[in-house]
Amino acid sequence: MTSPRTQRPAARTPRLIATDLDGTLLRDDKSVSERTVAALAAAEEAGVEVFFVTGRPARWMDVVADHVHGHGLAICANGAAVVDLHAGGTFLEVRPLEREVALAVVRTLRAAAPGTSFAVELTTGIHYEPDYPPFFLDPGATVATAEKLLYEEAPGAAAPVLKLLAQHPELDPDAFLTVARTAAGELASFTRSSPTALLEVSGLGVSKASTLALCCAERGISADEVVAFGDMPNDIEMLRWAGRSYAMGNAHPDVLAAASGRTAGNNEDGVAVVVEQVLEEVRAASQAGA
Numbered sequence: 127m128t129s130p131r132t133q134r135p136a137a138r139t140p141r142l143i144a145t146d147l148d149g150t151l152l153r154d155d156k157s158v159s160e161r162t163v164a165a166l167a168a169a170e171e172a173g174v175e176v177f178f179v180t181g182r183p184a185r186w187m188d189v190v191a192d193h194v195h196g197h198g199l200a201i202c203a204n205g206a207a208v209v210d211l212h213a214g215g216t217f218l219e220v221r222p223l224e225r226e227v228a229l230a231v232v233r234t235l236r237a238a239a240p241g242t243s244f245a246v247e248l249t250t251g252i253h254y255e256p257d258y259p260p261f262f263l264d265p266g267a268t269v270a271t272a273e274k275l276l277y278e279e280a281p282g283a284a285a286p287v288l289k290l291l292a293q294h295p296e297l298d299p300d301a302f303l304t305v306a307r308t309a310a311g312e313l314a315s316f317t318r319s320s321p322t323a324l325l326e327v328s329g330l331g332v333s334k335a336s337t338l339a340l341c342c343a344e345r346g347i348s349a350d351e352v353v354a355f356g357d358m359p360n361d362i363e364m365l366r367w368a369g370r371s372y373a374m375g376n377a378h379p380d381v382l383a384a385a386s387g388r389t390a391g392n393n394e395d396g397v398a399v400v401v402e403q404v405l406e407e408v409r410a411a412s413q414a415g416a
Contacts, residue, residue, distance in 0.1 A: 139411045140404050141351040144338055145397055147180040149357040150374050153393050165398040166193050172408050179334045181319045181360050184215035204360050205337035206288040206328050222286035223329045225276045231310050232272045238309035244272035245291040290327040299323045317360040335363035355397050372400055
């Protein structure tokens with residue numbers, strides 16, 4: 127495999143590192159290696175912000191909460207939420223999927239891909255249909271049809287919907303994504319991060335990339351000053367947006383095609399390998415400007 131150093135495109139001195147978690151920063155056992163912990167801490171010490179940008183909900187961020195430094199922020203649910211991990215996952219910004227739109231998506235996918243089951247991720251937790259597979263089922267969740275889960279007696283009074291999850295028991299994952307985008311792509315944003323036929327549906331225009339761009343704009347950071355990492359289709363927009371991007375060695379083929387560089391796999395500390403190189407650049411730039 128060609129080293130990340132030889133594949134690195136020209137870019138401005140990095141000011142922010144944006145990294146996916148599962149399959150990227152985290153090893154397969156969901157741990158963060160000592161090398162990666164040290165690299166992230168060194169980046170923050172050097173003045174390079176680190177943002178975790180994930181499809182995970184805020185309640186699943188305990189695996190990295192100890193490694194968020196000064197700002198304490200993370201982008202969750204594929205860009206639908208910005209949360210403060212220093213404050214226990216408090217929502218600072220929510221970009222919801224409107225319930226009427228979610229209902230339209232449910233109706234459309236039921237027709238386009240019979241057998242699809244749904245779960246609804248709210249700011250308050252997840253709820254799901256009886257046929258939804260037991261991935262990470264919450265014992266406190268409501269089990270009902272998606273139509274009932276999305277119904278609200280007083281419009282606007284219920285908890286915001288972060289994303290809709292759609293699962294099919296038979297379709298190929300990429301084929302299911304294509305079917306959904308073809309049938310309902312004008313209603314919402316569709317992506318996936320699971321090896322199974324499990325789609326994640328967000329509000330139209332909501333993605334890791336669009337929310338990261340907003341956070342960077344608030345800090346006066348341009349895309350050219352961002353280094354991004356990912357491994358699955360829900361990372362593609364972010365990797366294309368960032369001035370420098372790396373697909374993990376274990377990445378989906380479409381991610382490898384979208385990124386401007388490639389690093390080692392998640393079990394070989396691929397993120398840390400590049401971050402260490404980034405810090406060399408930051409030090410060199412600082413010395414040149416001294």
